[in-house]
Amino acid sequence: MSIQAFLRQGFIPFNTALETQWERLDELIPALAERAAHAAGTLGTPGKVALIGIGASLGAEGGPAHYLDAHGIPARRVNSGGDPRFDPAESILALSQSGRSRETVEMIRRSERPNLAVVNVSGSPLAQASDAVLELGDLSDSLASTIGYTASAAAVSMLAETWVHGAPRDSWSGIGGRLAAFLAANTAGVNTLVGWAHAAESIDLTAPEAQFGGAEAGALLLREVTRIPTAAFETRQYLHGLMESTRESTIHLVYRGEDNGQVLAALTSLGRRVLDLCPAGSAAIPGTLRIEIPALSELEVPLYLAALLQRVASQYCAEAGIDPDEFLFLDTGTKLDDNE
Missing domain, CATH: 3.40.50.10490 (Glucose-6-phosphate isomerase like protein; domain 1)
Incomplete structure (x- = not known):
């Protein structure tokens, strides 16, 4: 082939x-x-x-x-x-x-x-x-x-x-139904995120080490589909200077871990647009848009993050007139032919 x-x-x-x-x-x-x-x-x-x-x-x-x-x-x-x-x-x-x-x-x-x-x-x-x-x-x-x-x-x-x-x-049994229910329960949050995205110049995803891979994959999806410059950062790294580039046009998506209270507090003090992705039952943090992640184990969290960002990407593209299936670079030599 x-x-x-x-x-x-x-x-x-x-x-x-x-x-x-x-x-x-x-x-x-x-x-x-x-x-x-x-x-x-x-x-x-x-x-x-x-x-x-x-x-x-x-x-x-x-x-x-x-x-x-x-x-x-x-x-x-x-x-x-x-x-x-x-x-x-x-x-x-x-x-x-x-x-x-x-x-x-x-x-x-x-x-x-x-x-x-x-x-x-x-x-x-x-x-x-x-x-x-x-x-x-x-x-x-x-x-x-x-x-x-x-x-x-x-x-x-x-x-x-x-x-x-x-x-x-x-607990993997029924994960698809739970993800569908999660999206249905957070329609208003998705609508807010999409509204923010229309005015965004960049998006930062921040997560602790355990969830950093999911943040990387989420950032890649948003870059590919919406074409909004998006990047993922590990929480401790972000606190060591990377967050200094925040602007009023930056959206911050923060998966709350042990140290992310510091990130959330710092960003909300500047009035930034911040999504607090937090475990179910977490205390609300003033000044943030809050979406609870009802995962039954830490290994399910990336699927919830993917579900949310897939929905955001789809809705943003529909409103912005972007074809989510049109890629600028289809063949960059990253896939093997059968004879290689």
Whole structure:
């Protein structure tokens, strides 16, 4: 398959993908849990693990890497665009929705470490190059990823839970319905965010380390679809000077962690437009738009963030007259042809 053929096959409109995403995710979850448990057993519980990827896939690995590390399995995220050195005791988990991300496939081909790939497209170059494979099932998706991202994030999270606990959590059942209900309950918040976006020159997403990967993926989605300059920042880094560039035209989306009270207090003191994304039951902070994230575990949080920002992006594009399926740069050499 040529890269031109790949880019034109199987994609559905962004808004169509959003309409069916949560029902499809709920249908997929039972099979995904079985596949994750099987794949985790095939590779075995790693002594150490490097989670490699690029773009949204690297973002989807952030929560699981933090979770593994916090539960006694040393783990790190690795940008497959770099040239890292792997520990002899380190296994590799590679994620690429297309299975054609050039940097990720080439890193697996060079590596001599035990490895497991998570892909959406069966028979892809990454699937062929890996020791073991967890396939999402050739899910139809839009060019700006919807279910490809949320299913990938769930799959890698289930792998992490299996390595730590022996099986994925039962709470994944019904996650699609809960995400749909979350969006329905926050229509007013979405409308406010979209209104802010029309006057925004930039958007900053801030999150603690455990949720930083989800923030990265969210920033990428907004950049791709709305074309508003958007960036993600880890909370402690943001406090060390990065927030100095805030302007009246900056929107701040802050996932509340242990230290984000400082970020919220500083920004609201300047009268900035701030979205406080906080765990359910958190105390309100004056001067912010507040949206509660009713996740049942920390690994679900990135899916809630993705759901919210996908909806914001869709509505913003509809109002601004932007086609969410029109990309300026379709082929930049980042995907492999079949003969490569």
